[in-house]
Every structure is written in C-alpha cells, then in structure tokens.
Amino acid sequence: MRLEDVTAMVVFARVVELGGFSAAAQALGLSKSAVSKQISKLEDRLGTRLLNRTTRQLSVTEAGAAFFERCQRVEAEALAAEEAVTHLAEAPRGLLKVNSALSFGVRHIAPALPDFLAMCPELEVDLSLNDRPVDLVEEGYDLAIRIGKLGDSSLVARRLAPMRRLLFAAPDYLARAGRPKHPNELRQHECLLYTYQTSGQTWSFRAAEGGTERDVKVRISGRLRINNGDAILKACIAGQGVALLPSFICSEAISEGVVERLLPDWDDGTPGGVHAVFPASRNLSPKVRVFVDFFLTRFGSEPYWDSQLGEQSVIA
Template structure:
C-alpha cells in the first residue's frame, strides 16, 4: 500500500478520534482505512493502536510514532503550501542575463520599476555580450538581441531594434559624409566584435540593396565603447538606437545616409523550457513587453 496514505490514515485517525471520521475525511471506506493502519503496523512490527468496540487508544510505540509522523506530515503540508504560493505570486530569486549596454541603459531601470511592483522578487542581473548557456549557468531568463539561432529555447519578442549609421560632426567636418553605402569603404568604420557580419554592412533603399565591405582602426566587444569612440570623432558606427539614441538627440552624433535602412533586429526574452515560466519569469516578461512594446522609449525623438 502507499506508505504516505497509510501514515496520513494513522495520524488523522488519532487526531479525529475514530477511524470512521478519518475515513470520511480522506475519502476512504472504513475497511480500507483499517487496512492502511494494519499495513503500517505490519511494516513496523509493532501495534500502534489498541482497539475495542467502543474506543481506541495509542500504545506507547503508537504515541511516539504519532508525534514524529504528525510533525512530518504538517511539514509536508507546509512545503506544499509554499510551492503553491510560489505558483500564485511572483517571488524568489530571478537570475537574469543580458547584453552589457542594453542591460545597463534600459534593463536596470526596468528592474527597479518591476521590483517596486513585486517586492518579493529579488533579481540577480549578470551583464555580458557573449551568449550564455542558460541551463548550464543557472539562469531563469536571458535577453537576446539580434537574429536568434535555432535552439531549444523558448523566445518571446519584446521590441523591435532599429540599427542606424552615424558619426560625430567633427568627424564629418574632417572626412565628409558618405552619400551612399559604397562610400563607407573609404571611411574609418568602428566595429563591434560580436556582430554577425562584422566586416560588411548592408543597407536597403526601397527595392535597392547594397552591401559594402568596411574596415577601421577600432574594434570593441561592447557597443558603448564603440559609440564613445564615435562621439570622440574617431569614425562611423552602425549601432542600435537603444545605444545611440541619446547621442542623436543631443547632436553628439548625426545620422548618415537618410533613407537607407540597415536590417532591423529584434529584442527577445528567452528561457529554457515552458516549465521555466514560473510566476516571477512570466510576470517579468509581461512587464517588459508592456514597457518596450510598440514604440520603444529609446527611439523617441530620433526620426
């Protein structure tokens, strides 16, 4: 017989004072409940309950066993309640990985707003621009920007990600502005080392598409470093608006090749498996969709 059911039958019989009451509560026949207690006694090799036609009483062994079993079953019930509450309310530690620039500029403020709404959630944010293994490294969720590689990960789109070509006014005064993509071959192009096509940039103007091989004297594995070099007048950058948006709004950078569009990327939240979508993960992803969906705040005022 099922040992846990037998233990429950014994404990409830003692607590309720009769097998009839315990059987009714547990949805068992009185005969079946009696068999569970007998099976428990046979397993232990001792009598637990002295039975007469009118009353029952615990043996010395039964009293000692009841005290331990009762405490254990109540702990089990408390554990089940705690898991159920985790399924109902966002709480606990959320381990999150994200790209460096996006995480520092946009995700950290979003986390502050989210935890204000859900104070029982704690967030551990790890920022780097490499692609991490969520399962092996123990992350609940990651933010990925770009074209997703085929994988077993579940993805939800958070926002579109525009990529624009720009340079500082001082660089343009010195080197001139490109008039079409092919002109970039003669410019100092500042490169992001994790870009899928680092050494060539593609643009589209209506049905016309041009791809140009580019080169430059600066490569970095972080978008903010590349943009800082551009603001200092070192060269031309092709970067997402969530990094260059503020510099474009202030005039520190100027958008180039108006009308020509680079391929748009997307920002996704990814997690390992549908079972990973606990309330803390689900509520955080929903929060980001609402915050970034439609027209993302980093695109405001840059055309």
C-alpha cells in the same frame, strides 16, 4: 526516504489525529481499505505494530505514539511546502533572476526597476548584466533579455520592443575620412567592430531604390574590436570610426549632435527585436509574467529611445 513512505506517514498521522480509519479516509479522499493497506504496509516495513485494532476502538501502541510525533512533523512540513508553492503561484513573490545584455540593462532595465519593485512589494530581483550568451536553465535564470534576431531555441520568446540599428560617425571623423554615400563605400572606412556580432565582419543594409527593395551585404574592416555597445559608442564619439549600433544605445548621441547619422535611406538589413526569453512551462510563473507585462507597457510599439530621434538628427 521514498515518496510512498512520506505518504504513509501522513496517512498514519491523520488516522491517529482523527481517531479512526473512516474519518482519515474521508479527510484524505481515499477509501477506508486504501487507508488500512497503507498502515499495514508501514507496520510491515517498520517491523512493529503501530495501532491496536478492535471492532470497537483503535488505540496507539507505545511505538506508534513515538512514531506519531515524527509523522506530525512530516505532515506539517508537507503542508507548509504545498502552501509555499501555492502562495508563490498566486502572485509575484520570491526571487526573480534576470540576465540582460550590458548596455540595454544599464540604460533601460535597471532605471525601471524602482517602479517595478514598487508595484511588486513581495518580489526581489537579481539582475545580471553581461554581453555573453547564457544558458538560462544551467545558470538558473528565470528569464533573459536578448537583443537582435533570435535563433532556434526551446525557449519561449516575447517581443518587448522593436530594434533598429543605425549607422553613424563623429563629425571630426567624417571631416577626415569623408561621408559614405552608399553602403559599399564602407569598405574604405575604419569601422568599429562588435565582438559578439553573429555575422562577423559583415554589415547588412536594405533600401527601396526605384520602387525595388534591395539588400546589400558589405564586408567591413577596422582596427578596433569591442565586446560592448556603449564602449563602441564612446570610441565613435572620439572619432575612431564608423559604428553600427542599436538605436537604444545611440539615439541620444544622435539627437544631441555629438555623432551624425549616415545613410538614412538605408535600413538595417538584419532586423530583430528586444525579447524576453524564458524556459517553456505549462504554467508561467506570476513573477515572470508581471515582469514581461511591465516592460511591454513601458516600451510600447515605438519605444522612447526611437521617439527622441528628430528629423534634425538625420543628415544626408
């Protein structure tokens, strides 16, 4: 069925309900001649007369009466569809599909969802956790949480929090292998590799030495490659090597002293952030907007995972 056929059916239903072309035209915001043309085209397409017209009255034919019942259902469905869309556009309702990197989702998205859902009682959340890149449009997600430096994309991005990557190792590993004093010394160390790192086996650092900012890129190597940050942290705690991970994964382990931070005078040379990304739209849906605003407030400019890093955790 074509859209113009549905429109004509709604016009016909209004004409019958209101008892004339003039009243239907006024209700629909159309001219009387436009309403008359819609009915004539509909009768031509159906090959039967729906209305008997005289100068004084309008009556429905037998075929028109049978057709009217069906047109009423179409009109009701069209109104219900419009009301449903309007209802969803007014407040956060319905299903919100979210994708997040596994470690960040488990540590910082999932624990916050009870508070978020309590704030939005008409909203449902479907949270998918994995560390592979996803296509939001093709896979049907409303938004995704992406970590690090964003590439060029048609997606809209909102920065939820800063991201720092910290270098660290377990005390027993350092007792065996020694403590690096400069990023270049990492070439002689067993490094724990992240499978999805876009720079491959190159770690970047930045430092201010003698008032001059310097960038250092180090080609590292290691026998263990893992596709998840929390698994890398566990391997590091077990003394398997040196790790470079976001602070939202490792800050607790550093503050507890189970691993020791290395090269604190050197910052991550590939700064990025924690971003919410979603398809571009003229009208951002309330459910996406409220999710983004909630986590912007929860994380803030100095997220709680960074504020728990004390000076005692920084070991030269």
